Amino acid sequence: MIVISTIRDVAKLAGVSVSTVSRFLNKSGYVNAETERLIKDAIEKLNYSPNEVARGLAGKKTNTIALILPDISNLFFSDLARAVEDVAATYGYTVIFGNSDDQGTKERRYIETLKKKYIDGIIFASNTLSREDSEMLAKLGIPFVCLDRGPSEKNGSVVRSKNKEGAVMAVRHLLDVGCRKIAHIYGPQDLITGKERLNGYVQSVQVFEWYTPTLLEPGDFRIAGGMAATERLLERHPDIDGIFAGNDLMAVGALKALQRRGIAVGCQVAVCGFDGIQTTEITTPELTTIAQPIYEMGAHISRLLIKKIEGVLEEDRIYELDVKLIARDSTLRRKVPNEQG
Amino acid sequence: MIVISTIRDVAKLAGVSVSTVSRFLNKSGYVNAETERLIKDAIEKLNYSPNEVARGLAGKKTNTIALILPDISNLFFSDLARAVEDVAATYGYTVIFGNSDDQGTKERRYIETLKKKYIDGIIFASNTLSREDSEMLAKLGIPFVCLDRGPSEKNGSVVRSKNKEGAVMAVRHLLDVGCRKIAHIYGPQDLITGKERLNGYVQSVQVFEWYTPTLLEPGDFRIAGGMAATERLLERHPDIDGIFAGNDLMAVGALKALQRRGIAVGCQVAVCGFDGIQTTEITTPELTTIAQPIYEMGAHISRLLIKKIEGVLEEDRIYELDVKLIARDSTLRRKVPNEQG
DNA sequence: TGTTGGTGTGGAAACGGTACCATATTGATT
DNA sequence: AATCAATATGGTACCGTTTCCACACCAACA
Structure with a gap:
């Protein structure tokens, strides 16, 4: 068992008082240059470093x-x-x-x-x-x-992050790649992320005549929820050509549900997520997403x-x-602009 | 600002000594039933709970x-x-x-x-x-x-976990689904996981005439490394029909590399990972893996x-x-036994 | 020459607990 | 009646810091 030295040991070895050592350690108050050397040497020799718990007790700060x-x-x-x-x-x-x-x-x-x-x-x-x-x-x-x-x-x-703005970006992107009927899987409404993204979506799409509230479907921000929501959406609207999911996990769920039905993601139905988690790079096709930093x-x-x-x-x-659109293959449709990957 | 009460406050209010309160708190030593009540009441009244930092200093135990x-x-x-x-x-x-x-x-x-x-x-x-x-x-x-x-x-x-055993299971599974030339992307050899899985692979395949050390390719346990390794493997051996990756991330990399070349994962080349991370359920096709618990x-x-x-x-x-084989679509080949998913 | 104010230092009381030791009471045992 | 063990309680040193206060020294200044 190693013996751990205390501030008293340092003080004794340096031939000064405990207060002086403490003052030196915290750079609070005066310490003579000469004394400083002595203390430094003692600390070095004893391999001393202050006990954080004692510090915590005395100073109510634990770092x-x-x-x-x-x-x-x-x-x-x-x-x-x-x-x-x-x-x-x-x-x-x-x-x-x-x-x-x-x-x-x-x-x-x-x-x-x-x-x-x-x-x-x-x-x-x-x-x-x-x-x-x-x-x-x-x-x-x-x-x-x-x-x-x-x-x-x-x-x-x-x-x-700018959730609403991000949702607007997502919808615009889906429209840009040619979508004409975009559904939204929204997240829990007690979360600001769920709510604001829904807001952004609704605000963006309500001007279109194809928009109807049945294009909205609740999800739970998880994969399974995204899958289930997609199933229900396809049931109601077999002709949707774009899905904006409230987060990436639900987008992954949408991807799986679409694939299970043999629907080509990207070509037939474009999917866009939100968050920018690593997983979006792993799916096939890779997932377009509104990335939060x-x-x-x-x-x-x-x-x-x-x-x-x-x-x-x-x-x-x-x-x-700020959020950022990362366009990937899940929204690669007919009118492919020769821009970013 | 709320005032936080100390053990001394409790002792005073209960009309006993600090030691008695401490004994009560730690269930160490004797405390009379009557006294106990008094202390309990005082604690209740003061909404007292012991300061963990002080405890830490005194007892050198911080929980x-x-x-x-x-x-x-x-x-x-x-x-x-x-x-x-x-x-x-x-x-x-x-x-x-x-x-x-x-x-x-x-x-x-x-x-x-x-x-x-x-x-x-x-x-x-x-x-x-x-x-x-x-x-x-x-x-x-x-x-x-x-x-x-x-x-x-x-x-x-x-x-x-049983890394070597798991590797043996992986190879056997790949053979079972009909693979006749299985490569291995191995992980860092300073990690026991990397080493043992490689051992298991080599031990399982060295009896076959098709085996040659060039079927081994190093990876870094990450996606990019898995991709690169797969590229190199395909360069050397365009005819491999199975890849056992040292972990799931590299298996994901293999998946991506194969897909990029237009090779059908599952049918043409089976891929098996190791670890059982959540991501394996997200890829398309879903990834067969040796799951660690x-x-x-x-x-x-x-x-x-x-x-x-x-x-x-x-x-x-x-x-x-123990590890467990989770067979999924990435190793779904011609001779499909009608067993588990 | 007495008063400042900056510099430098040490003593000791906190911080809020734990634990050892001393002491007191009781009932049972010898 | 003396001894003993179990029960019950209090006093206090200690854990390792910080910080406040007192004190000493010295140069400058009025």
Whole structure:
């Protein structure tokens, strides 16, 4: 067993007081250049590094943040988590993660635990945060930021992308490649992502005479839901030639359902997703999608939280990031323009 | 700002000493039934719950474990992470994660940080842990367990699956569906998964006259690597009718390369992967794979670590979990037996 | 010459728990 | 009546930091 040295050991070896060492470590207050050398040497010799737990207790700062998300095994969130951790590590923060499965109880349990652990701040990528909880956090003085939330409450800063605008882009793209009857599989309406994308779709298509509300079909943001929704759509409207899915997973489901019916994706029916997860490159044909800057969102939200923690930032804001159309083979139709891949 | 109460507040309100409250909280030592009631009431009234940081400092136990993996955005590891967190939460542990990108330096940096934070134990799903590091951890008395490591060193317990056996299963399956010239795209040979799967393949095929070492091609366990390897294989052996890829991502790459050449996957060339990640259900055709029980591995390794932490477990062992063939359309050939899907 | 103000340092009380040790009471045992 | 073990409780040092406060020194300034 190795013996770990403490600040007292350093102080003793350097022949100064504990306070002086502490002042040196934190660059707070005066330390003579000469003394500094002594302390540095002692630290070197003892291979000392400060105990973070003791620091946490004394200073109520643990250099740890938490990331609460619905499910880390969901592609979107694992990408996000990667970004969050990258940025956090850069700033010297450690990341704790928790899966909420979109259940308020689980989320609350995490908050409870995190509070006891003096976590410095929380990122909610989960959307079950209730008003009471957010107020509680505010009262406790725990900084937090949210992903994909509406501006409904005064709940911290929010990072999201231009969902409605993206939906408009998707529809326009489908029209551009020649679609004349476009259906939409929309996501859960308690999620801003589900709602805004639906809004964008409706706004874009309602001017056309072919539009009818039966071209709308609900999905659950998952593959199976996308498949089922597609089946129902084809039942009602065998003549649709374009599907805009509320997210990529449902688009994958649509792809599978179409293929199962022997419908050629791209030629007969064009499919466009939303999110830009890695999986879209894996399907055959590759999936056209409105890509959110997932990594950037994670990096941004993470930086935001850290700024809040360190007091650099005070007012809460909503940040809307740009989305980007990535046209691929799932929307490759007759009138092929000789542009991007 | 809410005022948080301490154990002293509870003691005062209950009219007992701090020690008694502590004894009650930890169920250590005697506490009279009457006193217990008083304490319980006080705790209730003050909405008290013990400060984990102070506990950590006093007891050197933080109820926090760390999960070091190459990249959380990699499907395999995000599945694993989900399992680890689920189990950890059940046992009252919180999970910190870190991306090592398989770089020893990053890994070492995490260890350094975790040590200072009195983390209770570490799971290494990353394979860059050096002998010195593992010895250091042992000296520091920090329990740890590893995923997918060889028994080379005396480094904690190891959880992995039957890689060689799985490779043998893969080859047998390819032969069963009628393949007569099977190539193998192997993974990095510094990983036990890469090595053992290659072993299994070679052992299974070397008895056949068609076998030649040029049917082996290295890959990097990623999609692009799988594509490139497939290209090279087809160059050398245009007549191969089966490909066993060392993991699913490379199998996806093979799929893409074959499709790009207009080769019908399943009919002309059968493809089998290894791992059983979700993505295998998304490709067209769906990918046959040797599935590792990923969730189970994560759950198991996590339970193992917790047992080590709590002293229930002492000797280190290697646990080898069973793999399972999941036959899908990517290996659907002429002689179709009317069995499973 | 007494008063500033910057520089440099140490002592000690927090932070919020745990755990060891001392002490007290009780009923049973010898 | 003395001894003992089980029950019950309190006091306090300790975990390893930070931070506040007191104090000392020195140069400059009025």
